[in-house]
Each structure stands twice: as structure tokens, then as C-alpha cells.
Amino acid sequence: MTNTTMHRDQLRQVALSSGAERDAYLLNHPISMRPVEVLTRSIEEAFLQVVTAVKYRQLGLCFQAPFRLGKTTAACIIASNISQVVPHLAVHLMVAKTHEKVSERAFYGDACDSFMLTNEGTAEERSGRLRKAIVAACQAVDGNQFLLMIDEGQNWGEKEWEWFRDTSNVLLKDSKITLTTVTFGDMRLGAMRGRFQRTRQDLWARFMMKSTVFSGIRHKEDLAYFLSQLDNAEKYEYPAGSGISFSEFFFPLAYSAGWRLENQTDAIWKAFERAASKVCRKVDELGMQWVSDTVVDFLISRTLGDFEGFNCGPDDWDNSVAASRFVESLV
């Protein structure tokens, strides 16, 4: 037996046996964090679109979706992983903020904060600092392309996009750096896009010409894909190096006997349908918040009932769907 396998076996035993160490692992389990960063079909599709935009050096791309569908999670996952696919690419994720009084200085101050830079100085000095940070980041990866992921993009107005365009122009002119922006926003971003298309085609063409509606869980296949990720220790394991998938961590005995979350797809979907029918609604698309909250509630609340012959009934899922407050979101 090699050291690696010994270590893995010991880790598995500690993580899956009752005791203080398992309790500690439980507290820090990624599933207990928000957002739950697990890949979905929609995120995968968005990822491919962003990769294409970057590869062809497109200047802008935007995703719009209703609230709680998983845009922020998508932005985080894409930002975390795109460098593995596109080398020599510098990436940063920032959140657009609103201000009662829009000013160039405040705008660049937000940007400097996001880049963890001092925000001293005038608007011009702040914008210069921001540009040099971008140049430095590109130098660090030996590239000349910067991908800026902007979350809550609907919070910026015409002025902010203008200032940002200027930054992009100077970067290209002075440093030969292409700035690609990928903006995530709610449906107000779509409205802004329409307005820009009519009145500010320069901004529209640069930042919002390519627009996609970001989806949540659209059908059972999407749900099955999401659940299969939680069963897959090769993609999502915890603790690191243990080879324990997320679902096995909570149901080790049932998992060893062949139980899988993915097999619960029908039961979960039907639970959502039953919940929606209570308020006379149909399930067209599920927001990731409700799906992930439902699954997390199920895993955490039922883990004590784990045994080899474990199986769950519709009530279990109904309770977890109720705990996710899905119905309230429909009202």
C-alpha cells in the first residue's frame, strides 16, 4: 500500500466516522457555503461562450437572467476556471455598484477597491492606477488580454460604461491590451441594452451587442446533470484528497450500497411541481438558489438517517423544497 492510498484511507475514515473531526469537516463543507459552487449545464454553456469571446478577442458579452438564478455563481466558476482553458489570460471579477451621485472619481474608486488598490487621488490618477494594474496583471501571465467579469452590471449607467470604454481604449492604444468584458446582470441589463441599441450604439456594440439569457435548471436533464456533479468525487470531493463525493459525505452507508443523488432527479422535480401547483403555477425553470437550498437541506437534515438500505420518499423532498422557500418566490 502506498503512502498516498494510506493517506486517502485514513482521511476517508476520519471524515466519514462520527467524531469531532467529522463535525469540523461538516461545518466547513463546501455545500454549507454560499454560493454552492457546483457546475450546471447553464454554467457550462456560459463558460463555452465566454471562452469563445475571449479566443476571438470580442470586446463584450453579457448575460442576463432573473434574480437568484445563479449568475454570481456562474461568474465565480467561470472566472476560476477559464485560465485553465485560455492560457496567458488575466482575469478579474468585480461587482458593479450604484451611487446616488454618479462621478468619475467614485467610479474609479470602486474599481480600485475591487482591485484591492488604494483609492487615493483624483479620478485621473485612479483610472491610471487601474490601467497599470491591468497591465501588471497581463505582464504577470505573459499575455496581452484581460478578461473583466462584471457582476450586477445593471448597476452601471451610461456614464459608467463611457468611462469604462475610455479605459479600454487607452489600454489598447498605450499598452496593446485587449479588454474583454463579460457582464452579468438581471433583466434591467436587458432593458439597458435595448436603450443603448437605440441611443448609444457605441456602448451597445462594445459591451452588449452579444447578449444571452442565462438559465437556471430548465428541465429534468439539467437537474440530473447538477445532481450527478454532487455524486462525482472526481469533480467535487471533500475533504481534498479523500475521494469522497459531496453526496457520499452525507450518506456514506447508503452511497456504498449504491444510492445516488442523481437517481433522485424525478423525485425532486416532482416535489417542485407539487409545490408550484399549490399556488397554481407550473415549473418552467428553477432558480439555482431553490434547487441548491433544497438539496443542501436534504443532505444536512437527513444525514442522521443514513444506513445501507436508505431511501427517501416524496415527503422528504417536499419538506426540503418547503425549507428552500421556493413557493414564496412564486407568489
Place this chain on the structure above:
Amino acid sequence: MIIVTPIPTYQGLVWRSAWEVPCEGPFSLAAKVANANELQFADVRDWVFAKNFSTANLGNDTVRPVLCSSRVRYCRLCMDRCYHPWLFQLWHFDTCPIHGHPLLTSCQTCDAPTTFFPFDGRTNTSVNLRCPRCTEPYGASKSGLSLAGWGSVDGVEKIAAACDAVMWICLAIPFTARLLNSDQWAPTGSIAHGNKEEEIQRGKALFCVLQKLYGLGHDPQLATVGLFYEHVEGQLSGPPVWFHEPEAGNLAARLDSGLSIDDFSNETVRPSFGSSVPVSSKVPAWVHAVSIWQRQHHGFPGDPTRISINCAQYQADWFAASKIACEWHDALLRLEAEGAHPQKSAALMSIDERWCRRLGRWSDRGYSPVLRIADSTQKASVVI
């Protein structure tokens, strides 16, 4: 927040460690930090100078109070690369080791003395340190240097070697530590404590050690150093500080055996001027080192491993002797492992030549571990 490609920052400022050239001092570092962050030079100067910003610290806290010029001393071509090594601030480095140009202390356009508050004339893309009076750049180029060019200076290894020597001396030689610490430096008979002239003399003393150990160039003013030592020798107060450099410490521990190089007559050859040279690794390196040192200092009472800092020159010679002997010994070991004939070895020749070139004064005094002269087949080429 996720930042996948970390934005290169340092304490809230845009900064890449790759922008710092080895041995760079706080002056040009401050200029780069200011430029990268669209700040005034004065805003970052004190911060960079005071906050242990990398190696700049040595040029600042340790050396500057005693040995550094109050004016910026610069090489025009280095300034074109926005590079100002802290070494330039030390007395007696009068030329740039990279370019061979003289180090300047005034603007070449208006002759105003340099200061640590230059006109930094920020531009969007480049850094260019300028004279505060006439705003002309200190460097030869008018255009300055953009971020893309920061961090690379051809030939910087020459600066690095010299800086290594200074740092090594600062850290390892009690004498130099004493030399650098003005509080510990007792006033000499005719030179008042804190006097500028005395500081220059300290600088010369340091340079003397550096030159002997690392061959840092020739300074005609070194002729005065001998007088300086004769003057201060024996006048410093306080208990002697013994030499504890590890390599020599080991040698010192073995001196008690009472061996000398004459005990290894079968493993040495004796050049015409009389100093034996080992041709076998059976001769311990420390025996060789003592032989070298004693050849330099006939009549010195006591052994070289117990020299007080009062005798700085002697101590420096002992450092050099031990280094020559160890290098020589290592070369012999290598040659024996290869089955080569030591007396005809190019490796030993090169050691010999290198040390002779570095330590010019040694050959003046008659010692050179020149193996050529011991090789009967090459007697015609002997040069002493």
C-alpha cells in the same frame, strides 16, 4: 470575491516583484512605485525608504547612515532603465560596474546637485527621473521607460556580485559591522568623531576589504588606506572581536595541532620565491591558508585566526587566504578524482590567476600560489 489571476499588488499599490531589478535601491524603486500608482514621488518616497521595501532596506538603514552619499549618485545609462542600485550610494564606487561610466552627482544639463526629491513628471506610461531644477532627465534618454521594460537590466549580475560582497561583509564580518556602526567607532587621534573626513576614511576601509575579497575594481586613492590603518591600528577601544566566519572557524580549531606547510614537503612544491604550494589534497586547506597569510605578514605576533578587529587589514587578508586555500583544495580534490595531473592543471592556473588579479597587493608582497613556476616543464613561462 474570486480573483483568479491575482492582480499584482503590494500593500494596496500596483506592484510586481518582477519590476524590481536585483540590488535595486529605494530611489528608483520609489520612482517606479509612484509611476505605477499615479502617485507623486514624494508620496511614496518615505514609504518605500522606510518600510523595508525588499532589499532597498540594506541601502537605507544599514549602510546609508555611515557610508552613503547624501546626493544621488547615478549612472546615466542605468537611469535610462530606471535602475539605481543602492551600491551606487556607497563611497568609492566611482564607476558603474555595468557600463563603466562615472557615477554622477549633478544634473548634466544644469549642473544642479542631485537630490532624493527628483522631479518625477508623471506620464501615463513611462517613468523618467528628472532634475528638479531644469526637469531634464537624469538618464540619457528623453522618453523614459514604460512598464513593459521594467525589471530587466543587462549586466545586472555585475552589480549583484558587488552587492553580495557588501551584504556578506555587513552580515559576516565583525570588523565591517563595527566599521558600519558609527556608535562603536572610537574617535581616532586627529580625526574628530562624526567628521566627514572620518566617514570617508571608513568608506575607504570598507572598500579596501571589498577590493581584496572580490576584486571590485581599482581605486587610486587606496594608497591612502595604508596610512589610515597605520594611524588607527591599536587605537580603537573595547575588547577585540574574534573572527567567527564558519569556514575559518573550523580552520582555527585545527591550528592547535601545530602543523605547518613544511610538514607536507612531499605534497607541496616550492616556487622560486620560497612559499610552498600544495599539489595534493593531503595538505589540509587550513595549513595552506596559514602559509599564505604568514607570507603576507612576516613578523606579526600571533596566529591569524585570533586577530582583533583592530587589525582590519590583517583580518581581511586572513579571509582572503582562507578562501584561496579552500578553493585550491577543492580543485585538487576534483583533479585527483579525475586522475589529472595537478601541476599541469588549467583549473589551478585559473584559480591562481583569478586571485592574483583580484588581490594585486598580494603579488606585490611576494606571494602568489603560482603553480606554473613549480612545474619544471614550464619554467620558461614563470612570471612572478
